[in-house]
C-alpha cells in the first residue's frame with residue numbers, strides 16, 4: 001500500500017495552507033513604526049465576472065514582491081478592491097434586465113472566489129468597491145474642493161460622441177476614429193461638460209517624471225509626449241481686405257518653427273475656427289466641407305490618420321516679414337481647434353504634413369533651411385521639387401535677416417523681430433488638454449451639482465452630501481437613465497429655493513481609479529483618508545499593471561495626487577514611487593473548417609502532426625500566437641488550470657518562462673514542467689536522500705567535498721535570488737533555484753556533514769521559492785519539522801565568507817608566456833604562490849640551468865617567472 005507521503009496532494013495542501021494563513025492573519029497590515037513600510041499594489045480589477053490569465057500574472061507578480069518584502073522585514077501593505085463603476089454593468093442591465101448594482105456585486109463575489117485559490121497574500125480586510133457610496137461619497141467632496149480652487153470648471157466643448165453608446169468619449173477612448181467599446185465611428189458634438197484642470201500641473205507633471213527613476217523609461221517617454229511641451233511663438237498674419245464684418249483682421253497662428261517663416265506658402269485654420277464659420281456663411285461648398293469634418297472625431301488619433309483635406313477660402317493673409325507677400329488661407333481638417341490658436345502657417349519644405357498638403361494643392365515649396373556644409377542652392381533646388389520635407393537642423397538660407405543662423409538661433413532672432421514689430425511673441429504650448437470628466441451614464445458617481453435657471457450651477461451643500469445614485473431606474477432605450485428618472489433630478493435650488501435640476505452626468509470612471517490607492521490606507525475612515533494613515537503608507541512603493549495604462553490612468557492619478565495635496569488631503573506628490581509594467585500572455589490561435597476561431601481545448605494534434613477539431617476530427621489551421629483575447633478565443637481559463645495543476649504550478653509557470661515585462665507564451669508543456677518541478681521539490685523534503693538532523697542541530701565542523709560544495713551553492717543561491725527578487729528578475733531566480741535543486745540531488749550521502757548540509761540547503765531552497773510558490777514551501781517546511789509558518793519567517797541570509805570561492809586557478813608564466821596553472825586557496829600569500837609555481841615540473845624544466853631574475857605575483861591571478 002502506498003504511503004500517505006508518496007505523492008504531493010496539491011489540492012488538499014493548498015487549501016490547508018490558505019486556511020492557516022487566514023487563521024494567523026498573516027497578511028493584515030497595521031501601522032508599525034518599528035519596521036519600514038512597503039506598499040505593493042497591482043492595478044485593481046474591473047469586476048467583469050471572471051478572472052483571466054492577465055490577472056493571474058499581474059497578481060502573482062505583486063504577490064511575490066509582497067511576500068518577499070514581508071520576509072525581508074518590511075511592514076507590507078498589499079490590498080485589493082474593485083474598479084466597479086462603468087459601462088459593461090449598464091449594458092448588462094439593458095441586455096439582461098439585471099440591475100447594474102446586482103450584476104457588479106455578483107461579479108465581485110464570483111471573482112473573489114476565483115482569486116481565493118491563488119493563495120495571494122492580500123489584506124482582504126481593506127477591500128473596497130468604488131461603486132459603494134462609502135467610497136464615491138468622498139469624491140463628491142473632492143470635486144467640490146477642486147471647484148472651489150478652480151481645479152474644476154464647466155465649459156461648452158466639442159466632444160467625441162459615440163452614437164451607439166450615447167456617451168462622450170475621452171480622446172483616449174477613440175481608437176482609429178471609432179469608439180473603443182462600440183467600434184462605431186465617432187461624431188463631434190458640442191456639450192457643456194465638467195473639466196478638471198490637469199493643465200495647471202503640466203510642468204509639474206513633466207518635471208516629476210525626472211524623479212521617477214523606478215519607472216520604465218518607455219512609460220515616462222509616453223507621458224512626456226502626452227504632455228507635449230513645445231516652445232514656440234504666436235504669430236499674427238494680417239488678413240488682406242477681409243470681406244467679413246467684425247473680423248479681427250488677422251489670423252494668429254502657433255508655431256514651433258518661427259525660423260521657417262520665410263518658407264511659408266499658406267495659412268490654414270481649423271474647421272471649428274470662428275473665421276471658418278464666417279466664410280462658410282457665404283460659401284456653401286465650405287459649409288459642406290466643415291460638415292464633413294464634423295463627422296470625424298476630434299481626437300488627435302483620428303485627425304492624424306485621416307486623409308489631409310483642405311478648402312481654399314479665397315481669402316489671403318500678409319506675410320509678417322516680407323512686405324507685399326500674400327499667402328492663401330485654407331480651412332484644413334488636420335488643424336485642431338484645441339491646440340495653439342486653431343490656426344497654422346504651412347512651410348512645406350520643412351514639415352511633411354505641409355509638404356503633402358502643398359503637393360495636393362499645387363502650392364509652392366520654399367526651402368529655407370539647408371544642412372551645414374552642402375551646396376545650399378543645389379539643395380534648395382532639389383528640395384523645391386521633392387516630396388519629402390527636410391525637418392532636421394541646419395543653416396538658414398533665403399531668409400533675409402536670418403540667413404546664416406542655425407535653427408535654434410534663428411528661432412530666437414525671429415521671435416525677437418516679431419516682438420519688436422508687435423506681430424508675435426514667444427510662447428510655450430502643451431499638447432495636454434484638461435480632463436473632461438462628465439459622462440452621460442447611470443453607473444458612475446453622481447456629479448454633486450444642481451442647475452438653477454437663476455443661480456447657474458450650484459454645488460450641492462455639504463449637509464446634503466452624498467448624492468446617492470437612485471436604485472429605481474429603468475434601463476430601456478439609449479442615453480442616460482438618470483435623465484429619464486421621474487423624480488430624482490427635481491430638487492429645489494440650494495441658493496434661491498426655486499425648482500432646479502440635478503446634474504445627471506456622472507464622473508468618468510478614471511475618477512475613481514485616481515485615488516483608490518490612497519483610500520486603501522484607511523479604507524473605513526469616515527473621511528476620505530485618515531491623515532496619519534496616508535502619511536504612513538504613501539507613496540505606493542511598487543505598482544504593477546499593464547502598459548496600456550501608461551498615459552491615462554497613470555497620468556490622471558499623478559495629477560489627482562497633486563490636486564489632493566493642494567486641497568490639503570495628503571502630502572505626497574507622486575503616488576507611485578516604483579512602476580512595473582508586465583507583458584501580455586499569448587497563445588496560439590486556431591481556425592476551424594469555416595474559418596471560425598476555435599478554443600484551444602477544442603483542438604488537438606494527431607500523431608501525424610495534423611491539427612484537428614476534437615469533436616469531429618475536422619481539419620484545423622493553427623495560426624500565429626497572439627495576445628489571449630475573447631475575440632480570437634485563444635484564452636485559457638485560470639480556474640481550470642488551478643483546479644488541475646494547483647496555484648503554485650500556475651504561479652511558477654507565469655514567473656519562470658519569460659522576464660515579467662515580456663510577453664509570455666502559454667503552453668501546456670510549460671505548465672506541466674512547473675508541476676513536475678514542484679513535485680520533485682516536494683519529494684526532496686518528503687523522501688529525503690538521507691535521514692535529516694533536527695532543525696537546531698549544530699553545523700558540523702568538517703564537511704566532505706560535495707557537502708562543502710553544496711553548502712557554498714546554497715549560500716550563493718541565497719545571495720543571487722535575493723538580488724533577482726529585488727530587481728524583479730523572477731525568471732532568473734527560478735532558474736537558480738532549479739540549479740540548487742539539481743545540486744541537492746548530486747550530494748554524496750557518505751560525505752561528512754552531508755545530512756546537515758542537505759537539510760540546510762533544502763531549507764534555504766524552500767524559503768527562497770516561498771514568495772513564488774508559497775504552498776509547497778510551507779508543506780516542505782512542515783516535512784522538515786520546522787515550526788511556524790514560512791509566511792511569517794524571515795528571509796535566509798547568505799554568509800559572505802561563503803560567497804567567495806575558496807580556491808582560485810592561477811596562471812603560471814615564464815617570461816610572460818603561459819606555461820601552466822596552479823590551484824591555490826583564494827587570497828594565498830605571494831610566498832605561497834611563488835613556491836607553488838616554482839615547484840611545477842614544467843617550470844622547473846624551463847628554469848633548469850638558468851638564473852631566476854625575478855618572480856612577479858599578481859595575487860589570485862598570475863605568477864610570472866622572469867629568467
Ligand code: ANZ
Pocket residue numbers: 228229230254255256257260334335336337338339340341342343344345346347349350351429
Ligand atoms: C510652422 C511650421 C514649420 C511648423 C515647420 C512645423 C514645422 P508641436 O511640436 O506638436 O507643438 N500646429 C500648430 N497648431 C496646430 C493645430 N492647432 N493643429 C495642427 N497643427 C498645429 O507642433 C507644433 C507645430 O504644429 C506648429 O509648428 C504648427 O506647424 C503645427 F517647418 O508651424 B508649425
Ligand code: ZN
Pocket residue numbers: 452453454455456493494495496497498500
Ligand atoms: Zn437658484
